Amino acid sequence: MTITAYAPASIGNLSLGYDVLGAAIEPIDGAVLGDVVEINRAEQFSLTIAGPFAHKLPADENANIVTHCYEHFIEAMVKYGQPTHPVALTLQKNLPIGSGLGSSASSIVAALHALNVYFEHPFTKNELLHMMGELEGQISGSVHYDNVAPCYLGGITLMTGQKAPLTVSLPAINSWYWVVCYSGITVSTAQARDILPASVPLSTGLTFGRQLGVFVHALHTQDETLAGVVMNDVIAEPYRKALLPGFDEARSYCIDAGALAFGISGSGPTVFAVCQKLQQARDMAAWLDKNYIQNSDGFSHVCRIPAKGVK
Known part of the structure; x- marks a missing residue:
């Protein structure tokens, strides 16, 4: 029996939800933006790595997160x-490492989901999510779910801080287009966390809580304008944007061009813009291609938020 799992890219934080909000994303043109893991029975364990970003991973299979999974x-x-019993795994690495698109989460989710299906579902979704968070913590230095949860479940997820359920699903605004642009450089999650202050002023904490509450309300009432207005990062962006060449110029262009919101995807360097019209989104993607991308590894996509995560 062969099992193949595809786990989509994701946007962690969504600007206003540091470590507690995340969304799966899927290009509208059908492009593959996520990692794939294939599993087959074998006499002994093995891992084969392929794909456009395979060369960015350690050559030693024992150092790969899929082996750890x-x-x-x-x-x-x-x-x-x-x-x-032993299995042979193949990882198709389609997401760049340190991109802010949930690259490690995608590999983890695809691997653990494939294993769970292959061995006839011994673990519940909540149990698997706990495993996924633990594995993600091996890479980032802390257990968090804002990439693995939406990658696994799809849609927009809010982390509860409880053991069960770990997450709740929020209603997406399905008319929105999400432009994502990866500049081609690498920003590690650990590096992006180290640049943040150990504490924030009380006023900042109050703004964070208010924005998050209003955003959840706006999603449930499908108030696009209100949801867009509060998508402002007061926790991480003021510090992390220093790691992203061209960020301020990209933000200014997209907001002036009509984006409802603009921010850093996860730890960066990928940025995202929220648009109400398809042509508007395509125009922004074209501008970001020319002005934000730093090297040949970069790319941009116009995406939607899929209701389903891993497949």
Whole structure:
């Protein structure tokens, strides 16, 4: 039996929801923007890596996060008395590393979902999410779910801070187009966290809480204008934008061109713009292609938020 899992890219934080909001994204033109993991039975474990960004990963399979996913999953299976056997995994690495598009989350979600399906669903969605967060923490230095949750479940997810349920789903505004542009440079999550202050002023905390509450309300009432107005990052963007060449110019252009919101996707360097019209989104993507991308690894896509995550 062969199982193949595709896990989409994601936008962590959505500007106003540092570490508590995330959204899956999917290009409207059908382009593949997410990692793929294939699993087959084998006599011994192996990992094969392919894809446009395979050369950016460690050559040693034991250093790859997909291998760690396999080891973590099998340990859990043994702990609960479930039968196991070796498998051969193939990772199609389609997302750039350190891009702010949930690259590690995509590999983790695809791998653990494929393993769970292959071994006939021994773990619930909530149990798998816990595993995914733990594996993500190995890379970023802290357990967080704002990429793995939307990548796994789809849509927009809000982290609860509880053991169960870990997340709740929020209604997306389906008419929105999300322009994402990866500049081609690398920003590690750990580096982007280190640049942040250890604490923020009370006024900033109050603004953060107010914006998040208003945004959740606006999604439930489908108030596009109100949702766009509060998508302003008061926690991370003021510091992280220093890591992103051309960020202020890109923001100014997109807002002047009619974007409802503009921000950093996760830790960056990918940026996103929220648009109400398709042509507007395509024009912004074209401008970002010419003015924000730094090298040949960069790209941009016009996306929607898919209701389904991993497939």
